[in-house]
Amino acid sequence: MIDIKDKKQCCGCGACEQRCPKRCISLKTDEQGFLYPYVDQEACVNCHVCEQVCPVLDSAEKKKPVMTYAAMNPDDGIRLKSSSGGVFTALAEYVVKNSGVVFGARFNESWEVVHDYTETIEGIAAFRGSKYVQSVIGDYYVKAEQFLEQGRMVLFSGTPCQIAGLKHYLKKEYERLLTVEVACHGVPSPLIWKEYLSENTEKGAVKELSFREKSNGWKNYNFYICQDHVCHKELFKDNMFMKGFLNDLYLRPACYHCHFKAGRSGADVLLADFWGAGAVRPELDDDKGLSLMFLYSQKGKLILQNLLLEFSEVDYKDVVKYNPAVIKSANPYFNRLFWKSHKEKGLASIEYVLSKKRFLLFKKFHNLWRKAWRKLWN
Numbered sequence: 001m002i003d004i005k006d007k008k009q010c011c012g013c014g015a016c017e018q019r020c021p022k023r024c025i026s027l028k029t030d031e032q033g034f035l036y037p038y039v040d041q042e043a044c045v046n047c048h049v050c051e052q053v054c055p056v057l058d059s060a061e062k063k064k065p066v067m068t069y070a071a072m073n074p075d076d077g078i079r080l081k082s083s084s085g086g087v088f089t090a091l092a093e094y095v096v097k098n099s100g101v102v103f104g105a106r107f108n109e110s111w112e113v114v115h116d117y118t119e120t121i122e123g124i125a126a127f128r129g130s131k132y133v134q135s136v137i138g139d140y141y142v143k144a145e146q147f148l149e150q151g152r153m154v155l156f157s158g159t160p161c162q163i164a165g166l167k168h169y170l171k172k173e174y175e176r177l178l179t180v181e182v183a184c185h186g187v188p189s190p191l192i193w194k195e196y197l198s199e200n201t202e203k204g205a206v207k208e209l210s211f212r213e214k215s216n217g218w219k220n221y222n223f224y225i226c227q228d229h230v231c232h233k234e235l236f237k238d239n240m241f242m243k244g245f246l247n248d249l250y251l252r253p254a255c256y257h258c259h260f261k262a263g264r265s266g267a268d269v270l271l272a273d274f275w276g277a278g279a280v281r282p283e284l285d286d287d288k289g290l291s292l293m294f295l296y297s298q299k300g301k302l303i304l305q306n307l308l309l310e311f312s313e314v315d316y317k318d319v320v321k322y323n324p325a326v327i328k329s330a331n332p333y334f335n336r337l338f339w340k341s342h343k344e345k346g347l348a349s350i351e352y353v354l355s356k357k358r359f360l361l362f363k364k365f366h367n368l369w370r371k372a373w374r375k376l377w378n
């Protein structure tokens with residue numbers, strides 16, 4: 001049975017919990033706010049099913065995409081509401097128009113991030129845009145399987161580990177399943193998100209929230225929040241929660257040793273920001289958002305022909321070097337220090353650890369400079 005001794009070895013996908021025939025696994029929150037499986041040993045019959053569906057225990061080899069494209073939604077309104085080029089919405093609309101079901105991550109009433117599904121075009125809006133918190137998957141692998149067994153088309157979107165979790169849960173290929181992963185820097189702690197909201201907002205007052213508001217452009221995006229119709233935006237690099245996230249302070253332990261990057265999740269399509277567009281394809285970059293679309297299967301390729309998208313082929317090697325999150329895990333260097341200081345300082349530990357990081361970088365630079373100076377004079 002599943003027994004998590006090393007937290008790096010669990011991405012929290014929930015496949016074990018949803019597949020256990022005795023329903024004796026429950027996901028519980030740890031002291032960092034992440035969910036992990038716990039087994040009721042009295043009820044467990046030692047069937048090993050949970051281990052068989054765990055994507056970490058059975059991770060795949062890296063693979064390269066069959067095709068790589070720069071892509072954008074031709075509707076500028078959709079593109080501006082999306083994090084990158086609005087490709088997710090084009091894929092989701094295609095599936096809904098074909099009587100399919102779309103699964104994705106949305107905010108709930110408390111601004112926590114949860115998975116859900118929709119069968120309507122209007123319902124897709126809630127999934128649009130990146131939410132930088134680990135989403136709770138609930139029992140949505142079970143629901144996706146039910147729709148697939150009814151012969152419905154299903155688009156399941158999420159982080160690469162959530163896609164790997166679904167594939168392992170299903171243990172069977174479905175012609176009508178399209179899996180779409182987002183390039184994943186890592187998922188921040190839901191506990192830190194909760195603390196951030198409680199220190200910076202009035203309870204029940206948040207009406208609108210976006211991690212990637214684009215009124216300053218796609219590359220200089222804002223963190224945007226409206227409380228009782230008073231709205232406030234802050235450049236992403238000035239927002240405390242985003243600074244801690246982008247500096248890898250409080251990601252899930254598994255994110256520092258990710259098993260699902262570089263084509264290892266089994267997803268059909270990967271969507272990412274085309275951060276290198278200015279260097280690789282400047283003519284496509286109008287700063288409203290541009291996606292990279294990596295197609296890992298023929299299914300993804302077939303669907304592309306039916307989408308309302310503007311796209312153009314790019315070279316995988318050229319684009320991946322501007323987007324390391326597609327292939328490389330985050331750096332764990334300051335994670336331990338963050339949690340140590342969080343016990344005492346709470347959210348103030350974000351600034352504390354970042355100042356330490358700046359000091360260490362300065363010291364490193366200073367030592368290099370001194371070495372070069374001495375060499376010059378000896």
Ligand SMILES: Cc1cc2nc3c(=O)[nH]c(=O)nc-3n(C[C@H](O)[C@H](O)[C@H](O)COP(=O)(O)OP(=O)(O)OC[C@H]3O[C@@H](n4cnc5c(N)ncnc54)[C@H](O)[C@@H]3O)c2cc1C
Pocket residue numbers: 081082083084085086087088089103104105106113127128129130131132133134135157158159180182183184185186187188271272273274291292323325326
């Ligand atoms: C936690 C996280 C980290 C990311 N890190 C990077 C990165 O390092 N580099 C990069 O190029 N791109 C990253 N992305 C992806 C990128 O921000 C865009 O989501 C992606 O390019 C798709 O953009 P879009 O405009 O086509 O669609 P959008 O409408 O912007 O994307 C919506 C899609 O994101 C999914 N989604 C949103 N939040 C979550 C969540 N918390 N968990 C699971 N799925 C979610 C929705 O289900 C939907 O499929 C990250 C996304 C997330 C959620």
Ligand code: SF4
Pocket residue numbers: 001002019020021022023024025039043044045046047048049050051
């Ligand atoms: S061994 Fe079987 S019964 Fe026990 S927790 Fe795992 S799946 Fe459930």
Ligand code: SF4
Pocket residue numbers: 002009010011012013014015016017037050053054055056057165
């Ligand atoms: S990675 Fe997923 S399947 Fe494996 S133990 Fe964690 S929650 Fe369960």
Ligand code: SF4
Pocket residue numbers: 011159160161162184185186187252254255256258259260261
């Ligand atoms: S970095 Fe890897 S383990 Fe972490 S959420 Fe993303 S896919 Fe999952």
